[in-house]
Amino acid sequence: MVAVQWYPGHMDKARRDMQESLKAVDLVIEVRDARIPDASRNPMLDQMIQSKARLIILSKTDLADPKITDQWLKALEHDSQKAIAVDLASDTSAKSKILSLSAEMTQAKYDKMVARGILHPRAMRAMACGIPNVGKSTLINRIAGKSTAKTEDRPGVTRSLNWIHASRTLDVLDTPGVLWPKFEDQDTGIKLAALGSINEDIVDQIEIAIHTIELLQNLYPGLLEQIYEGDGCNAHDMLNAIAVKRGLLKAGGEADRKRAAITFLHELRRGQLGRLSLEKPNS
Ligand SMILES: Nc1nc2c(ncn2[C@@H]2O[C@H](COP(=O)(O)OP(=O)(O)OP(=O)(O)O)[C@@H](O)[C@H]2O)c(=O)[nH]1
Ligand SMILES: [Mg+2]
Structure with missing residues (x-):
C-alpha cells in the first residue's frame, strides 16, 4: 500500500477559513488538473459549496491529452456548473475566457443589485480553490495581468487566504491547496503524488x-x-x-x-x- 494518507493541520485550518469566507462569495472557481480531473476533485468541496455557482477550470491543459480533455469537459458541464480547459501558464486568452464565464455565471446577482437601485454594483467575488499545485495562484495572476500571488512548482506554496482585486469586475480569493483526510482508493493517492500535489518528501x-x-x-x-x-x-x-x-x-x-x-x-x-x-x- 502506498503511504500517502496525510492531512496536515494547516489544511484543516484553510478549510475552516474557506468555509467562513464562502458566505461572502458569489462564485466558486474550482481548479482541477486536466490530466486527473477526478482524482484532483476534492470531495469535501461539494459539501462546502452546496448550491453556489461553480466554474471548473481544468488547468495544465497544455500537458493533457486533448481528446480525453474534451470528453471530460462534456462530462463535467451541468446545471449550475460550467467547465473550461485552459493553459494558465502561457495562454493569454485564458483571462478573457475566465472573466466572461465568471460574468455570465454571476449575471443574476449583478442584475439583482441594479434592480435594488445600486448604480455601481461592487465587483463580483470569486473563491479560487482546489488541491495543492494545480494553478490557483497562477490563475489569479493571469486574470490580474501581474504576479500578485506567489507561485512555485511544488505543493503548499499559498499558506493563507488572500483577496486579490484581479480585474475591475472580479475580486478573487486565493486559497491554500487542500486535500481531504482519506483517499477513496490507492489510485487517487498515486495520481496526486505522480503529478506533484503531494509533498515529495512524504511518499x-x-x-x-x-x-x-x-x-x-x-x-x-x-x-x-x-x-x-x-x-x-x-x-x-x-x-x-x-x-x-x-x-x-x-x-x-x-x-x-x-x-x-x-x-x-x-x-x-x-x-x-x-x-x-x-x-x-x-x-
Ligand atoms: N504548463 C502549465 N503549468 C501551469 C499551469 N497552471 C499552473 N502551472 C504551474 O504549476 C505550478 C503551480 O502553480 P501555482 O499557481 O503555484 O499552484 P497553486 O494551486 O496556487 O498551488 P498551492 O498554493 O501550493 O496550493 C507553477 O509552476 C505554475 O507555473 C498550466 O496551465 N500549464
Ligand atoms: Mg497558490
Missing part, C-alpha cells in the same frame, strides 16, 4: 513511479517502451530501463532506481513524455 518515489508506469502502460501501450527503450517489460524492469536510458547508474553499474523514479516523474509532470492524461471519464 516513496519508487512506489509512486512503479504504479504510474503501470497506469501509463495500460493507457498508452508501447509509449514508455518507445521513449526509454525497455522491451516488453513489466513496471519494475521499466524503471531499470529508465535508469539505463538516462545514465542513472550507481558506482558498480547497477541502476539507481530512486533517481530513475524521480527523473521519470519529473519528465511526466513537465510533459516531456507527451500530452498525457492519467484518467478518462467513467473509467
Whole structure:
C-alpha cells in the first residue's frame, strides 16, 4: 500500500477559513488538473459549496491529452456548473475566457443589485480553490495581468487566504491547496503524488513511479517502451530501463532506481513524455 494518507493541520485550518469566507462569495472557481480531473476533485468541496455557482477550470491543459480533455469537459458541464480547459501558464486568452464565464455565471446577482437601485454594483467575488499545485495562484495572476500571488512548482506554496482585486469586475480569493483526510482508493493517492500535489518528501518515489508506469502502460501501450527503450517489460524492469536510458547508474553499474523514479516523474509532470492524461471519464 502506498503511504500517502496525510492531512496536515494547516489544511484543516484553510478549510475552516474557506468555509467562513464562502458566505461572502458569489462564485466558486474550482481548479482541477486536466490530466486527473477526478482524482484532483476534492470531495469535501461539494459539501462546502452546496448550491453556489461553480466554474471548473481544468488547468495544465497544455500537458493533457486533448481528446480525453474534451470528453471530460462534456462530462463535467451541468446545471449550475460550467467547465473550461485552459493553459494558465502561457495562454493569454485564458483571462478573457475566465472573466466572461465568471460574468455570465454571476449575471443574476449583478442584475439583482441594479434592480435594488445600486448604480455601481461592487465587483463580483470569486473563491479560487482546489488541491495543492494545480494553478490557483497562477490563475489569479493571469486574470490580474501581474504576479500578485506567489507561485512555485511544488505543493503548499499559498499558506493563507488572500483577496486579490484581479480585474475591475472580479475580486478573487486565493486559497491554500487542500486535500481531504482519506483517499477513496490507492489510485487517487498515486495520481496526486505522480503529478506533484503531494509533498515529495512524504511518499516513496519508487512506489509512486512503479504504479504510474503501470497506469501509463495500460493507457498508452508501447509509449514508455518507445521513449526509454525497455522491451516488453513489466513496471519494475521499466524503471531499470529508465535508469539505463538516462545514465542513472550507481558506482558498480547497477541502476539507481530512486533517481530513475524521480527523473521519470519529473519528465511526466513537465510533459516531456507527451500530452498525457492519467484518467478518462467513467473509467
Ligand atoms: N504548463 C502549465 N503549468 C501551469 C499551469 N497552471 C499552473 N502551472 C504551474 O504549476 C505550478 C503551480 O502553480 P501555482 O499557481 O503555484 O499552484 P497553486 O494551486 O496556487 O498551488 P498551492 O498554493 O501550493 O496550493 C507553477 O509552476 C505554475 O507555473 C498550466 O496551465 N500549464
Ligand atoms: Mg497558490
